[in-house]
Amino acid sequence: MAEGLISVAERLDKLRGLLSQLGLDGVLLTQQANVTWLLGGRYHINVATEDACATLWVTQDRVEALVNNIEAQRLADEEELHVDQVHVYPWYMDEARQSQLDAWMAQPGGATDHQLGLDLQRLRMQLDSDRLADTREFGFLLAEILETTCRNVQQGQTENEIAGILSMGCLRQGIEPIVNLVGGEKRAIRYRHLLPTRDKITEYGIVSVGGRRNGLVLSATRMFCFGPIPKSLSARYQAVLRVEAAFLAGSSPERTVGDAFLRGMTQYQKEGYEKEWQFHHQGGIAGYQSREVRAIPESKVVFQVNHLLAWNPTILGVKAEDTAVVTDRGVEILTKTGNFPTQTVSIGDLTLDLPDILVR
Structure with missing residues (x-):
């Protein structure tokens, strides 16, 4: 296991408590989000897959793993897969894998993580205190x-080149850039998801990253401008920062995601952009997926202390995004360095220093 055994034991206790609550004796974990939540580490080969490269069978007194012979030694050596028993099957014998799965599921009182989706999501979403310090360090990094990428961009570079710089910076630090979006002035006013292209950036750009480390995903966006920021761009960016602050102000313990969403919608209206929220999702609760809960006005999910937030409002040509954590004293921004220009934004009782557009 890639983390301390005590930490894993605490998560096992939570999982076993859920099983008891549901009257179950065992659960089959196949999804990457659930396996990495429980164990930490890298339980994937293809970064785009949802399935883990190890399947876990968790009961009240045992944890067993099923892995193929390609991955068994790596998981033991590099991801510290320490469970009660590891079943290894030849990669070319699907029947051997299926036989073990059938044996587990033949036991009474078993369920799969697909069947327990929302229950497991609730466990995943509340970041354990032992992971909070590591998450702060991850957010800073x-x-x-991201900010170094923006400072080093050269006028006339292509979006693809900038995305490559961002990707290299992440991978050097053991972070998987599972979302890597770069767009210049031509495309930023047309699209909300800026998958990079060969277009050159000559005026301003938006760079967004979703980085994954040990299964946890944090997100952030920064903007840069070559020369003075045009007044219209600055006005829209200041407006989107106030919308982001409104979402964050509404993300307090015991309030619902829907409450926060409505507060953000109200701020869009105050800024004169009443319908902009309709053109792009606004983010929500983050975790072991880029968004564990994608916010909508009707959401009844209740914020809890140690929920991760990643709101990402947009207005035509501008975007604001950082990852924060809910605390009993408000929200704490995690993706910050103190080395990037900021604007002080106040919404109600909440005052935050949020990233400004970097002038190059």
């Missing part, structure tokens, strides 16, 4: 890579 991700922001540093």
Whole structure:
């Protein structure tokens, strides 16, 4: 296991408590989000897959793993896969894998993580205190890579080149850039998801990253401008920062995601952009997926202390995004360095220093 055994034991206790609550004796974990939540580490080969490269069978007194012979030694050596028993099957014998799965599921009182999707999501979403310090360090590092990329961009570079710089910075630090978006002035006013192209950036750009480390995903966006920021761009960016602050102000313990969403919608209206929220999702609760809960006005999910937040409002040509954590004293921004220009934004009782557009 890639983390301390005590930490894993605490998560096992939570999982076993859920099984008891549901009257179950065992659960089959196949999804990467659930396996990495429980064990930490890298349980994937293809970064785009949802399935883990190890399947876990968790009961009240045992944890067993099923892995193929390609991955068994790596997981033991590099991801510290320490469970009660590891079943290894030849990669070319699907029947051997299926036989073990059938044996587990033949036991009474078993369920799969697909069947327990929402229950497991609730466990995953509340970040354990032992992971909070590591997540703060991860957030700083991700922001540093993103901001360094923006500081080093050269006028006339292509979006693809900038995305490559961002990707290299992440991978050097053991972070997988599972979302890597770069767009210049031509495309930023047309699209919300800026998958990079060969277009050259000559005026301003938006760079967004979703970085994954040990299964946890943090997100952030920064903007840069070559020369003075046009007044219209600055006005829209200041407006989107206030919308982001409104979302964050509404993300307090015991309030619902829907409450926060409505507060953000109200701020869009105050800024004169009443319908902009309709053109792009606004983010929500983050975790072991880029968004564990994608916010909508009707959401009844209740914020809890140690929930991760990643709101990402947009207005035509501008975007604001950082990852924060809910605390009993408000929200704490995690993706910050203190080395990037900021604007002080106040919404109600909440005052935040949020990233400004970097002038190059």
